[in-house]
Amino acid sequence: MLGNQSSLTLYFLPLLQRLASGFLPGQYRASLLCRQWQTADMLQLSFNVSGRWPGFVPGQHVLLTLQHNGRYISRPFSICSPLSLWQSQQHIQLCCKINRAGEFTPLLNQLKNGAVVNISKAQGDFYWQQPATAAVFVAAGSGITPVAAMLLSQRHWLAPVSLFYRCRGSENAALLSELTQLAARQPLFTLTLSDSRTEPAETLQQQLMTNSSKQFYLCGPAGFMQQIRTALTNSGVSAAQIRQEQFGLAIAAPAEHMAAGLQLSASFIRAGISTQVTLNPQQSLLQNAEQHGLAPRFGCRMGVCFQCVCDKVSGQVRDIRSGALSGHGAEQIQLCVSQPVTELVIKL
Amino acid sequence: MKLTTEQFTALEQELDNIKQQVQTQLGDTDARYIRRVLLVQRLSALSGRILLVLGFITPWLWLAGVLLLALAKILDNMEIGHNVLHGQYDWMNDPVLHSKRYEWDIACDAGSWQRTHNFEHHTYTNIIGKDRDFGYGLLRLSNDFRWRLRNLWQGGTYLLLSMLFQWGVSYHELAAQRVFAGKKKADRHTQVSDSELKKAFFGKGARQLVKDYVFFPLIAGPMWLWVLCGNLLANLIRNLWTSTVIFCGHFTKEVYAFNATECEGESRGQWYYRQMLGSSNFTGPTWLHILTGHLSCQIEHHLFPDIPARHYPAMAKQVQAIAAKYAIPYNTGSFVRQYSTVFLRIMRYSLPGGDKAVKAL
Numbered sequence: 001m002l003g004n005q006s007s008l009t010l011y012f013l014p015l016l017q018r019l020a021s022g023f024l025p026g027q028y029r030a031s032l033l034c035r036q037w038q039t040a041d042m043l044q045l046s047f048n049v050s051g052r053w054p055g056f057v058p059g060q061h062v063l064l065t066l067q068h069n070g071r072y073i074s075r076p077f078s079i080c081s082p083l084s085l086w087q088s089q090q091h092i093q094l095c096c097k098i099n100r101a102g103e104f105t106p107l108l109n110q111l112k113n114g115a116v117v118n119i120s121k122a123q124g125d126f127y128w129q130q131p132a133t134a135a136v137f138v139a140a141g142s143g144i145t146p147v148a149a150m151l152l153s154q155r156h157w158l159a160p161v162s163l164f165y166r167c168r169g170s171e172n173a174a175l176l177s178e179l180t181q182l183a184a185r186q187p188l189f190t191l192t193l194s195d196s197r198t199e200p201a202e203t204l205q206q207q208l209m210t211n212s213s214k215q216f217y218l219c220g221p222a223g224f225m226q227q228i229r230t231a232l233t234n235s236g237v238s239a240a241q242i243r244q245e246q247f248g249l250a251i252a253a254p255a256e257h258m259a260a261g262l263q264l265s266a267s268f269i270r271a272g273i274s275t276q277v278t279l280n281p282q283q284s285l286l287q288n289a290e291q292h293g294l295a296p297r298f299g300c301r302m303g304v305c306f307q308c309v310c311d312k313v314s315g316q317v318r319d320i321r322s323g324a325l326s327g328h329g330a331e332q333i334q335l336c337v338s339q340p341v342t343e344l345v346i347k348l
Numbered sequence: 349m350k351l352t353t354e355q356f357t358a359l360e361q362e363l364d365n366i367k368q369q370v371q372t373q374l375g376d377t378d379a380r381y382i383r384r385v386l387l388v389q390r391l392s393a394l395s396g397r398i399l400l401v402l403g404f405i406t407p408w409l410w411l412a413g414v415l416l417l418a419l420a421k422i423l424d425n426m427e428i429g430h431n432v433l434h435g436q437y438d439w440m441n442d443p444v445l446h447s448k449r450y451e452w453d454i455a456c457d458a459g460s461w462q463r464t465h466n467f468e469h470h471t472y473t474n475i476i477g478k479d480r481d482f483g484y485g486l487l488r489l490s491n492d493f494r495w496r497l498r499n500l501w502q503g504g505t506y507l508l509l510s511m512l513f514q515w516g517v518s519y520h521e522l523a524a525q526r527v528f529a530g531k532k533k534a535d536r537h538t539q540v541s542d543s544e545l546k547k548a549f550f551g552k553g554a555r556q557l558v559k560d561y562v563f564f565p566l567i568a569g570p571m572w573l574w575v576l577c578g579n580l581l582a583n584l585i586r587n588l589w590t591s592t593v594i595f596c597g598h599f600t601k602e603v604y605a606f607n608a609t610e611c612e613g614e615s616r617g618q619w620y621y622r623q624m625l626g627s628s629n630f631t632g633p634t635w636l637h638i639l640t641g642h643l644s645c646q647i648e649h650h651l652f653p654d655i656p657a658r659h660y661p662a663m664a665k666q667v668q669a670i671a672a673k674y675a676i677p678y679n680t681g682s683f684v685r686q687y688s689t690v691f692l693r694i695m696r697y698s699l700p701g702g703d704k705a706v707k708a709l
Contacts, residue, residue, distance in 0.1 A: 002559060004424075004451045010444050014387040025443060070379025072441040299467035306435035306447040306654070307462050322368075332438060332448065 024072075027065060027118035028053040030092075032111050038095060038174035042142060043109055044080070046093045049119065056092070056122030058083055058149040059245075063120040063330070064094070066107055075104050075329055078145040078245075079122065080175060082152040095174055097142040103327065126245035129215065134159040136213040138204075138228055140166040140196075140220030146245060147219055148175045157188040162211065164204055166194040166220070205231040218244040266315070266344040268294055279340045284320060286335040289348070296335055296348045303337040310335060315344035351621065351674060359674055360617030366666050367652050370659045378656045379440055385427050385638070386445070393420035393453075397564060400578040401571045410574055417582035422589055424453045426641025427657065433458055434466060436656045454586075455556050456518035457548040463540070464521045470653055474598060474605040474626035476706060480524050482598065482605060484509065484516065488697045489599050490705035495697075502698045510591035511584060515553070522549055589639070592687060597646035600628040601689035602679045605705035623650035624671060628679035629664065630686040637661060647678065 003011025009025045016023050023029070030047035038044045056062070061078040081093035098105045111117070128135070128150045139147040144165060151163065167173040170193060183191040194204045205228065208216075216232060218225050225244055232242060264279040268289055277292040279285075286308055289296050299305035303321055309332050317326045317338040325341060326333060333346075351359065396416030403410025428445075429452030431437070437445040444450065451458050464480070472478035476492045483489045487506060488499040498505075509516050526532050527542045560579040565572035604625035611622065627646040637644050642657035645664050649657065671678035680686075696702055 002563070004453050005444065006449070006451075012390070013444055014383060014390050017383075018387070067379075069375035070377070070440055071375075299463065299471075302471075303654070305462060305466035305470060306433075306438070307467060309435065309438065309448050322371075331441060332446070334435075 022067070022116045022118060024065065024118045027120060029116050030119045032113055032115045032117070033091065034113060035109065035111065039172045041098050041100075041172075042095055042174040043098050043105075044093055044095045044174075045108060045111070046081075046091055047117070047119070049086070049090055049092055051090060053090075053119070054121055055086060056083070057127045058153040059127035059146040060122040060124045061146065062092075062094070062122055065118040065120075066104070068103075068107055073104055073327070073329075074120075076124075078124075078149065080145040080148045082149060084153065095142065095145045095148075124245065126217075126219070126243060128154075128217070129243070131156075132158045133215060134213045135161050135215040135217065136208065136211050137161070137163045137217045138166070138208070138220070139163065139218075140224045141168075142174070143218075143220035143245070144173070144175055147217065148179060150217075151182060151189070152178060157186055160188050160190070162190045162192065162213070164192050164194055164207065166196050166201075166204060166224070168196050170195075201227055204228075208232065209235050214241055216242045218242060264340050264343055266340060266346060268292075269313075269345070269347045279344075281340050283339070284336050285317065285333075285338045285340060285344075285346070288340070289335065294348060298336060301336045303334055306334065308335040309333070311347040313345035313347060315346075316341040317344070351617075351676075355674060356615055356617030356621065358617075359670070360615065360620060362670050363620050363651060363667070364616075366663055366670075367655060370652075370655055370663065374439060374656065378437075378658065379442075381658055382428070382432075382437055382440075382445060382656070385423060389420050389423040389428060392416045392423070396420055396582070397575075400564075400575045401568050403574045403578070404571060410578060414578045414581045414585075417578065418585035418589075421453050421582055421586040422639055425586065425590055426593070426643065427638055428452075428641075429454070429458075430641045430643070431657045433462055435654045438654075453556075454517070455514040455553045456520075457552040460521045460545070460548055461517070463538075464524070466653070468524075470650065472611075473623055473650060474603070474705075475608050475611055476605055478608055480520065482705075484520065485523055486516075487694060489693055490605060490697060491702040492605060492704050492706050493697075495700040499698050503695060506694050510588050513587040513591040514556075514583065518549060518553060521545060593640045593643050595690045596630055596683070596686045597627055597643055597649075599690045599693055600679060600681075600686050601693065602677060603628055603705065604677075604707060607706055620651055621676065623647070624667075624676055624678065626650070628681075628686060630681060630683045632683055634661075636683070644683075647680075 002008065005011045007025070009016070013023075013025065020029075028050045030049045033046040033048055036044045056079055058079070061076045063074045063076050065072055065074045077094040077096050079092050080095040081091065085091050085093070096105055096108055098109055100106055126146055131154060137147050137151070147163065151161070163179065165173060165179070170176060173193065179191055183189050192207065201224070208228070208231065216237060218228055229242060229244065233239065264281055265276060266279050266285070266288070267274045267276050275292065275294060277288065279288050286296060286298055286301065296310065297307050299307035311330065312326070312333045313330055314328065316328050317333055318324070318341050319326070320337045320339050326338070328342070396413045396419070399409050399413030399416060403413065429450060432445050432450045433447050433452070435447040438447050447462070469479055469481040474482055476482065483493065486509060487502050488495060522528065522545050525536065525538060525542060525545060527545055560583065561576055564579060565576040568575040606622060606626070614622070624647055627650045629647050630644050632644060642660045643649060645657075645660035648660040648663045648667055651667065652663065655663075668678050668680075
């Protein structure tokens with residue numbers, strides 16, 4: 001009340017940031033220890049994390065926030081290091097795919113040792129549910145990061161575990177040496193590399209079919225995972241036995257959607273209740289929401305009054321006025337001037 | 349003087365270009381600037397409140413405290429609050445400086461302000477009957493309004509409104525919705541119920557009153573009366589200043605008003621045109637621009653309400669050149685000159701007759 005902000009921390013934020021540069025409420029400071037290229041485009045970052053950070057379950061990810069051009073930008077990254085490293089030294093490692101044309105990831109390669117970034121609490125529900133029963137892990141590309149954390153954190157091996165790791169040859173397989181070492185010392189763990197340049201996906205699918213495991217963990221690009229998932233369900237694996245985490249969104253330009261007449265969908269979350277709607281990509285999100293009986297607050301409907309600003313949780317939108325594309329992560333958008341580009345999750 | 353359709357399209361293009369040029373440059377400099385203003389605001393608020401208590405050493409410290417607290421409130425309301433609530437800094441993704449999260453040190457609830465000011469006033473600027481900011485439903489500012497007996501003493505009404513300006517702003521939406529008195533207007537649409545309006549009005553108002561007139565005096569102990577009077581004076585200075593600046597933006601001598609019918613289905617170019625005619629600037633040094641929240645460049649603010657305000661003085665030169673090219677009147681002058689025409693307008697229209705602000709273009 002005293003500072004008119006929702007908390008006194010926010011009121012004193014300009015002063016606190018003078019004292020501790022980069023301080024953000026609700027976030028934890030992490031200082032960079034070192035950077036190391038795992039492959040040509042996978043950069044491994046080691047951080048020393050503030051002792052207040054509550055820790056993680058292997059397989060979870062954090063939102064990493066940087067300030068660039070005056071703007072806070074956040075992206076999710078899975079933790080790839082074992083739990084023991086955090087418990088013994090308060091270190092975590094992130095393995096990040098660097099997209100040289102992107103806005104965010106090239107900045108990671110410019111971070112100096114000792115640089116302070118902000119990370120969120122660990123989040124996500126992609127973790128090893130029953131470590132005592134046999135399991136199959138399928139990872140593709142950068143999808144290896146949460147899977148590696150799960151496997152490298154495992155202390156008591158009780159049942160056979162297989163990892164099928166699909167990548168563009170062993171030179172493009174991040175974290176391969178750690179996983180090979182694990183396979184060498186742990187007889188219950190088998191590692192199978194699948195080269196996407198020479199082996200068709202069907203071979204991998206057949207190998208999976210022959211496995212009698214009860215748990216499947218999939219992590220990789222959307223298209224690849226859909227393919228594996230379909231093959232598994234066709235061979236009688238129930239949906240409850242498959243857990244997955246999607247890496248890299250299936251991005252398509254709006255023009256392609258319109259030409260193909262494809263339908264996009266969005267989940268609008270209002271006061272905790274989620275409504276799934278089919279979107280018309282040629283209309284603003286405001287119009288789309290209204291057509292489905294949702295009534296977001298609005299004003300000028302031309303991008304001036306900022307009454308319809310709301311939180312986008314994930315997905316990409318296009319600014320109808322400028323044609324500029326938004327990021328894929330969590331940020332705030334104006335519904336009246338935003339047009340859907342990908343599947344969306346929006347908090348009204 | 350009215351522009352052709354082609355000219356309106358060209359005008360729209362030229363003004364859009366100016367906006368885009370600035371938008372592409374937004375970055376570190378803007379973020380550092382607004383964070384520095386925020387830091388100065390916080391420091392002057394804190395030191396002001398401390399100096400008020402130290403008034404027992406010498407009253408001069410108390411006076412410095414009053415001025416610093418008034419400065420803090422003015423910066424919070426004008427350069428920070430007003431501009432942040434317009435979404436000028438939403439691109440920063442900052443936990444404080446965001447149109448959806450910011451709440452300011454004034455009686456008016458931020459949400460109510462976004463509805464009446466950002467939406468109603470900025471969309472329907474100076475349209476008689478639609479933009480209630482033209483006279484605030486209290487003052488007769490042109491012959492577009494019928495003269496009533498109460499207009500005779502509107503000089504006094506104006507003085508009272510200025511002194512209590514934060515409460516006028518805060519009550520503005522409730523007056524429009526006829527929440528407490530008067531007959532509901534059939535043509536007014538709103539998404540906010542009367543009970544929500546009342547809750548926001550009394551909630552925010554009470555918080556402000558308790559903060560300035562109960563909490564801070566209480567913790568000052570024996571200095572409670574000094575602190576209470578200091579807070580009252582700081583609020584008064586802020587009220588007078590904000591009211592004066594805002595009156596200079598739309599009620600100067602040469603300002604234009606419009607009929608709802610002529611604005612129906614207008615293009616973006618025509619909207620730009622109306623914003624230029626309906627607003628007026630005043631000139632002055634940089635510190636004056638900052639204290640007005642750059643509303644000294646009201647024309648540019650109305651053309652580009654979501655562009656960070658520190659760019660307005662530079663944009664004003666380009667806008668003025670475009671205005672000259674299309675022979676659109678560009679209303680600017682010194683602060684004293686502009687304000688004196690506002691005062692004369694209030695006085696003139698307290699009597700019957702006079703000119704209409706809706707002019708044939």
